[in-house]
Amino acid sequence: MYIEQVDNRTLSDCSVLIVDDDASSRLVLETLLQDIVACESVSSGRDAIEYCRFKKPDLILMDVSMPELDGHETTALLRKKPQCEGIPIIFVTSSSTEEEESKCWNSGCVDFVVKPVNACTLQNRVKSHLKNKMRNDLLEKLIYIDKLTGAYNRHYLDDYLPRLVRDGLRNITPLSLVIFDIDHFKLFNDMYGHLDGDSCLWKVSQCISSSLLRPMDKLVRIGGEEFLVILPNTDTQGAVEVTKRLLETVYDLNIKHAASEFERVTLSAGLSTKQADDDKTIEYVMLEADKHLYMAKTSGRNCVKAEGFTITGNESPVKATKRRILV
C-alpha cells in the first residue's frame, strides 16, 4: 500500500468509483488501482448517479462511451448535484481526437486517460488528483469546520444553505431544518466543569454526524450548544423520523447528567420544512424551527416539535410513567 499522507488521511483512505458498462474494463481498472486505493464499480451512468446519492467517492473514473447516458451526460447530471461538488472526474476514453479531448475538458473533467490505458499513467494521474482532493478537503475543513465539535460552522451555513434552497426550487424538493440543543447544559457545566462540557459537545456532535446517513445531510454548530441539522429532499414526516433517531442515539450514549430529570444528557429539537412550492423564506423556516425548539423546551425537553407533530424522546425510568404528548 502507498502511504502518501495529507493531514491525517492517506491515499489508502480514499475511494474511487469506476463507471464503465464493460465488465472486463472495470476489472482491469480495479486491478490496476487495487494497491493504491479502495475501488467500487458501477456499470452505468444511472447507477453512478444513484451511488452518489448515498456515498461520496474521492474520485470518479468515468468511461465516455456508454449506452443510455454516456460519460459526458452523466458528468453533466452529477455536476448539478451539490453533494457531488468537488469530486474530480477522470474520463476514460477510447478516442484521442482533438475534438474528443476538447469535449472531455468542456464536460468538466479534471483529466482523461486513453484506452487501452497505460498502467503507470493511470496510477499516477489517480494518485495526483487524489492528493489534490485531500489538500482541498483539508483547506475546506480549516475554513468550514468548528474545531471544538467537528461539526460545520456558520461560514459553511452561509455558503451551503443558499445553494440548497436553489437546488430545492429547481428540483421541486422539500428542505427540512432541525435546530436542537442540549438540555440543561448550563447545569451540566456547573456540575462537571467546562472541560467535561466541551467533551460532551464533542461526543454529541460526533454521535449526530455519524447518525446522518445521507451525504447531503449536514450538522452545523450555530451557537454555543445549539446545532442545526440540514436535511435536503426531506419532508416533515421524514425529518421527524430522522430527528427522533438522533435524539434516541444521543440518549443511548448515556452521558451522565445528574442535574437533569432524565439523569443523562438529552436533546430538545424544533423542526420546520420548506416545501418546494411554498413562498417561505429560509430565514422564516429557521425562525419556525427555533420557535418549535422553544416549544419542545417548555414542554418538558427530550422531545421533537414540528408543525403537526410532537414526538417525545426516550424517558428516564423515573419519568416513564409520565409520558408527554404535546399538541
Ligand SMILES: Nc1nc2c(ncn2[C@@H]2O[C@H](COP(=O)(O)OP(=O)(O)OP(=O)(O)O)[C@@H](O)[C@H]2O)c(=O)[nH]1
Ligand atoms: N463547555 C461549554 N459550554 C458552552 C459552550 N458554549 C456555550 N456553553 C454553555 O451552554 C450553556 C447554555 O445554557 P442555557 O442557554 O441557559 O441553556 P440550558 O442550560 O441548556 O437550558 P435549556 O436549553 O433550557 O435546557 C451556557 O452555560 C453556556 O456557557 C462551549 O463551547 N463549551
